[in-house]
Amino acid sequence: MSDTIIQIKDVNKWFGDFQVLKNINLNVEKNKKIVVCGPSGSGKSTLIRCINRLEEHQQGSIVVDGNELTEDTKNIEQIRAEVGMVFQQFNLFPHLSILDNCTLAPVWVKKMPKKDAEDLAMKHLEKVQIADQAHKFPGQLSGGQQQRCAIARALCMEPKIMLFDEPTSALDPEMIKEVLDAMVNLAKAGMTMIVVTHEMGFAKEVADEVIFMDEGMIVEKAATNEFFANPKNDRTKLFLSQIL
Amino acid sequence: MNNINFLKPDKSNLNLFLILGLSLVFISIFDVFLSSFFKINATGFLPTSISFLLPLIIGFIGLHFIRIEYSGIRTLDEINKNFNNNNFNAVLSLLIIFIIIKSIPPVLNWTIIDANISGNSKEACTGDGACWTYIKVWLRRFIYGLYPNEEQWRINLSFISLLALGSLGYFATEKFKKYLTLYYVVIYPIIAFLFIFFFISGGPVFFDFSYGIIASVVAIIIGFFVPNKFKLYYFCFVPLAVYLSLNLFILPEEYVELGKLEGLNWVETGAWGGLALTFIVSFFCLIFCFPVGMALALGRRSELPFIKYTSVIFIEFWRGVPLITVLFMSSVMFPMFLPEDFFLDKLVRVIIAISLFEAAYVAEVIRGGLQALPRGQYDAAKSLGMGYWKMHIFVILPQALKLVIPGIANTFLALVKDTPLILVVGLLEIAGMLQMAKTNPKWLGYSMEGYVFAAVVFWIICYAMSKYSYNLEEKYKTER
Numbered sequence: 001m002s003d004t005i006i007q008i009k010d011v012n013k014w015f016g017d018f019q020v021l022k023n024i025n026l027n028v029e030k031n032k033k034i035v036v037c038g039p040s041g042s043g044k045s046t047l048i049r050c051i052n053r054l055e056e057h058q059q060g061s062i063v064v065d066g067n068e069l070t071e072d073t074k075n076i077e078q079i080r081a082e083v084g085m086v087f088q089q090f091n092l093f094p095h096l097s098i099l100d101n102c103t104l105a106p107v108w109v110k111k112m113p114k115k116d117a118e119d120l121a122m123k124h125l126e127k128v129q130i131a132d133q134a135h136k137f138p139g140q141l142s143g144g145q146q147q148r149c150a151i152a153r154a155l156c157m158e159p160k161i162m163l164f165d166e167p168t169s170a171l172d173p174e175m176i177k178e179v180l181d182a183m184v185n186l187a188k189a190g191m192t193m194i195v196v197t198h199e200m201g202f203a204k205e206v207a208d209e210v211i212f213m214d215e216g217m218i219v220e221k222a223a224t225n226e227f228f229a230n231p232k233n234d235r236t237k238l239f240l241s242q243i244l
Numbered sequence: 245m246n247n248i249n250f251l252k253p254d255k256s257n258l259n260l261f262l263i264l265g266l267s268l269v270f271i272s273i274f275d276v277f278l279s280s281f282f283k284i285n286a287t288g289f290l291p292t293s294i295s296f297l298l299p300l301i302i303g304f305i306g307l308h309f310i311r312i313e314y315s316g317i318r319t320l321d322e323i324n325k326n327f328n329n330n331n332f333n334a335v336l337s338l339l340i341i342f343i344i345i346k347s348i349p350p351v352l353n354w355t356i357i358d359a360n361i362s363g364n365s366k367e368a369c370t371g372d373g374a375c376w377t378y379i380k381v382w383l384r385r386f387i388y389g390l391y392p393n394e395e396q397w398r399i400n401l402s403f404i405s406l407l408a409l410g411s412l413g414y415f416a417t418e419k420f421k422k423y424l425t426l427y428y429v430v431i432y433p434i435i436a437f438l439f440i441f442f443f444i445s446g447g448p449v450f451f452d453f454s455y456g457i458i459a460s461v462v463a464i465i466i467g468f469f470v471p472n473k474f475k476l477y478y479f480c481f482v483p484l485a486v487y488l489s490l491n492l493f494i495l496p497e498e499y500v501e502l503g504k505l506e507g508l509n510w511v512e513t514g515a516w517g518g519l520a521l522t523f524i525v526s527f528f529c530l531i532f533c534f535p536v537g538m539a540l541a542l543g544r545r546s547e548l549p550f551i552k553y554t555s556v557i558f559i560e561f562w563r564g565v566p567l568i569t570v571l572f573m574s575s576v577m578f579p580m581f582l583p584e585d586f587f588l589d590k591l592v593r594v595i596i597a598i599s600l601f602e603a604a605y606v607a608e609v610i611r612g613g614l615q616a617l618p619r620g621q622y623d624a625a626k627s628l629g630m631g632y633w634k635m636h637i638f639v640i641l642p643q644a645l646k647l648v649i650p651g652i653a654n655t656f657l658a659l660v661k662d663t664p665l666i667l668v669v670g671l672l673e674i675a676g677m678l679q680m681a682k683t684n685p686k687w688l689g690y691s692m693e694g695y696v697f698a699a700v701v702f703w704i705i706c707y708a709m710s711k712y713s714y715n716l717e718e719k720y721k722t723e724r
Contacts, residue, residue, distance in 0.1 A: 054623050073631065081629030091624035094722055095642050104638055105628035137722050150624075157628060 003030040005161060005192055006051060011060035020046045022216040033193045035203040038213035044196045048163045052083040065160060081109055084154030088166040090146040092138035098149050099134040102156045124152040128182045144175030148182050164195040200244060212236045253312050261309045268306025272299040280346045300338055307334040366687060378690040379697050382681045389517015389672055399520050402439045409435060433531045440524060446508035460487040513591040521673040525595060526660045532599035537606025544611055562604035567665055570597045575669035594666050602659045609651035613644035646720045653713030657706050674698055
């Protein structure tokens with residue numbers, strides 16, 4: 001398949017003696033939106049952290065946009081620049097203003113001129129509707145605004161793939177919506193996305209495929225409608241009955 | 245006004261208790277004041293022990309009377325809350341007030357009233373108090389050490405120009421702000437070094453330069469402009485090759501007489517001293533120990549075993565030995581290991597020794613800051629494609645250093661106060677000069693004044709530094 005952008009093959013990973021990922025196989029095509037769900041401790045965060053090598057896998061291979069993830073540092077930095085990531089805890093840089101948070105990586109990693117980087121950052125901040133906060137510091141913003149800034153920061157690197165690691169789990173209920181709106185807009189713009197989330201409404205709205213993980217394995221993988229209407233695995237049924 | 249319970253003062257008789265209590269407290273303090281300032285014992289007619297304790301007892305009763313909760317008078321409530329909230333604290337407060345009052349007259353007498361400052365010899369000191377004449381006469385020595393009097397303008401000029409250059413940061417416009425770090429970290433120390441090297445010493449003092457060393461330093465500087473692709477290879481080979489080829493084949497034995505300015509006399513470092521030397525040693529040690537400490541802190545957290553264990557061993561070694569041993573080693577043992585034609589001045593050796601010693605402490609302080617950062621910051625920086633250096637320079641270190649400003653200020657203050665130890669290798673900074681002046685036969689018996697003077701000088705320096713560190717803290721404070 002020519003437009004496969006992420007190829008995960010037979011990946012195993014251990015933390016000490018504990019196996020977190022067991023025989024993961026996953027292909028993600030370009031412009032597809034994948035939602036990963038499952039109970040906590042099932043290895044979903046670890047899986048997407050492996051995709052930009054914040055965690056190392058010990059067996060198997062992961063190929064992102066034609067580059068295999070190996071120990072080679074330059075290769076990893078190049079891949080990370082193409083893969084944006086948004087974290088549960090936002091992880092904005094508290095010593096930099098919102099605008100500087102967004103321009104830091106384009107200027108120093110992509111060697112973009114400062115002026116262009118600022119224009120780009122403002123464009124993306126505009127998209128997530130916090131352009132008016134550009135000169136504030138992260139500590140002065142609400143959780144929802146911080147998370148939207150984190151999305152804009154990742155977008156400023158103009159990534160081909162966006163990874164979301166439970167982006168709404170640390171937010172108040174009324175802030176979840178503003179972040180999800182930003183993500184829906186992003187999905188509609190055609191970004192390839194892998195989202196770890198418990199927001200099933202979001203999954204129904206944008207996902208092409210839903211993956212259910214439990215105990216380090218992919219238990220079920222199906223198209224969105226199929227997944228919600230007609231889950232096959234008992235574990236999935238139980239999970240869905242609890243969460244919906 | 246009917247039921248006055250003197251054991252339980254309450255609000256209904258507020259004014260009565262207030263007047264009674266305040267006058268009792270006033271009487272007790274006044275009694276101590278009289279006996280302390282005018283040597284009048286107002287209660288002398290009583291037996292000694294009662295007379296001695298009377299102010300305390302009276303004051304205690306007075307404080308008991310004014311201890312009225314929610315009196316409605318703000319000052320009174322504040323006093324009650326902070327100094328007078330129970331009997332024990334009331335006694336403590338009184339005792340502290342008494343001790344302060346008691347100790348003022350002797351201190352005043354010694355430092356000012358009975359002190360002498362006129363005259364130029366020991367004979368001028370006739371009073372019982374301090375002999376500031378001693379400080380006055382020796383002031384030049386305390387500030388400049390044994391540096392010749394007619395050359396001291398060189399020190400003054402250097403320090404004033406360095407101070408002026410150092411304050412440039414305050415006047416920098418927006419446009420130049422981004423170069424300030426570069427200026428302070430690289431350019432300013434070089435200027436300072438040149439000033440001291442050429443101007444204060446005025447001769448070939450610190451170490452000899454060969455053409456080879458100069459050429460290789462130039463080669464290193466050029467190296468920063470080499471394209472990234474070849475940088476590593478360039479740095480590995482070119483400077484060394486330049487040095488070796490120049491030294492071995494072209495110009496063997498050729499040394500440059502650097503550090504010689506026309507018309508300036510050479511003052512060897514042995515003659516430097518006093519406050520000027522304190523400043524020079526502290527300044528260079530601060531400048532050198534900080535980057536070394538930062539490198540060690542990063543090294544200790546490195547994933548490469550060689551770098552990690554080198555840093556650990558280095559840090560633990562320097563933290564494990566006393567400074568005084570380090571200084572002895574640097575002046576006595578170290579030269580033995582050097583080749584015979586290699587000359588490194590004692591002052592330089594001492595500065596290097598103290599810098600490495602303090603670097604180990606700075607490293608551990610900075611490591612504390614690095615560990616306080618949440619892992620998410622590393623993740624976020626990595627996920628944006630930053631490599632190790634970019635991540636540390638732009639994300640990790642700015643935050644970690646901000647966190648450890650108090651710790652670093654602590655280490656630096658300790659460093660400044662450790663500088664008198666260079667006395668043991670024969671360099672006489674201000675405390676060393678005191679030691680020398682104290683044993684001068686003409687001025688025996690005035691060590692007290694000297695030490696008070698040194699204490700005040702050190703206190704001023706250290707207090708300024710700690711104030712500055714508070715300012716920095718305020719300046720870089722951001723909400724998390």
